[in-house]
Amino acid sequence: MLEIKGLEVKLEEEDKQILKGVDLSIAPGTVHAIMGPNGSGKSTLSYVLSGKDGYEVTGGSATLDGEDLLDMEPEERAALGLFLAFQYPVEIPGVGNMTFLRTAVNAQRKARGEDELSAADFLKEVREKAKSLKIDAEMLKRPVNVGFSGGEKKRNEILQMAMLEPKMCILDETDSGLDVDAMKLVADGVNALRSEGRSFLVITHYQRLLDHIKPDIVHIMANGRIIKSGGPELALEVENNGYADILSEVA
Ligand code: ADP
Numbered sequence: 717m718l719e720i721k722g723l724e725v726k727l728e729e730e731d732k733q734i735l736k737g738v739d740l741s742i743a744p745g746t747v748h749a750i751m752g753p754n755g756s757g758k759s760t761l762s763y764v765l766s767g768k769d770g771y772e773v774t775g776g777s778a779t780l781d782g783e784d785l786l787d788m789e790p791e792e793r794a795a796l797g798l799f800l801a802f803q804y805p806v807e808i809p810g811v812g813n814m815t816f817l818r819t820a821v822n823a824q825r826k827a828r829g830e831d832e833l834s835a836a837d838f839l840k841e842v843r844e845k846a847k848s849l850k851i852d853a854e855m856l857k858r859p860v861n862v863g864f865s866g867g868e869k870k871r872n873e874i875l876q877m878a879m880l881e882p883k884m885c886i887l888d889e890t891d892s893g894l895d896v897d898a899m900k901l902v903a904d905g906v907n908a909l910r911s912e913g914r915s916f917l918v919i920t921h922y923q924r925l926l927d928h929i930k931p932d933i934v935h936i937m938a939n940g941r942i943i944k945s946g947g948p949e950l951a952l953e954v955e956n957n958g959y960a961d962i963l964s965e966v967a
């Protein structure tokens with residue numbers, strides 16, 4: 717599915733190396749988690765994979781189903797099945813949430829050579845999926861994320877994900893700023909999407925999300941590298957002891 721080898725990334729604007737050789741291999745149908753101290757490069761990794769401007773790849777590779785991601789435009793990556801749920805979802809004044817979703821879904825269908833969804837089919841699907849995420853009809857009519865609470869924005873990200881049916885889903889601190897109930901809704905939404913052909917990379921600061929979205933593999937990232945990988949017990953170790961033990965063990 718996703719294969720990252722020796723990925724090195726610096727900022728375009730300044731001479732600052734952020735990723736210093738990241739290796740990561742995610743098989744179909746698996747859930748990987750990345751944890752790590754603030755500033756270790758977790759968001760940078762997700763941005764670079766999704767094609768955000770401002771970063772320069774100085775080494776290594778990243779492929780999705782064998783195709784070179786780093787060579788593609790963001791929309792080509794999306795058409796191939798990559799989805800990123802942002803740590804800080806953006807507000808888009810003037811663009812209705814429903815219109816945004818429908819445009820995104822149909823653009824992706826077109827890129828995949830599929831017919832557009834009819835208005836009726838789209839409406840049925842979006843209402844069903846919104847309902848399961850406890851997103852009410854009113855929120856579907858409002859401009860994208862404008863005036864949404866933190867929890868509503870994150871649930872809206874998951875709604876986008878559910879509608880686009882990606883095969884590789886990256887969630888960047890989707891739990892940050894959420895209370896326990898909102899986090900559980902998000903986790904349920906993600907769990908409902910788990911399937912044999914779909915993989916997840918869940919970036920999180922806290923172990924508690926991983927109580928609800930059970931990862932197969934947990935990675936610890938620090939200073940631009942993945943310094944340790946293991947099973948779910950690694951997340952518990954971090955929860956109990958912080959990162960200090962792992963950092964000094966690796967050093
Ligand atoms: P994390 O998500 O693990 O907290 P980030 O990927 O956000 O880490 O950041 C990694 C490092 O890169 C940090 O030191 C951060 O300050 C720096 N960084 C990332 N993006 C930028 C940017 N656009 N301008 C300046 N510094 C940046």
Ligand code: MG
Nearest residue numbers: 753754755759
């Ligand atoms: Mg951070």
Ligand code: MG
Nearest residue numbers: 758759803889
């Ligand atoms: Mg981050």
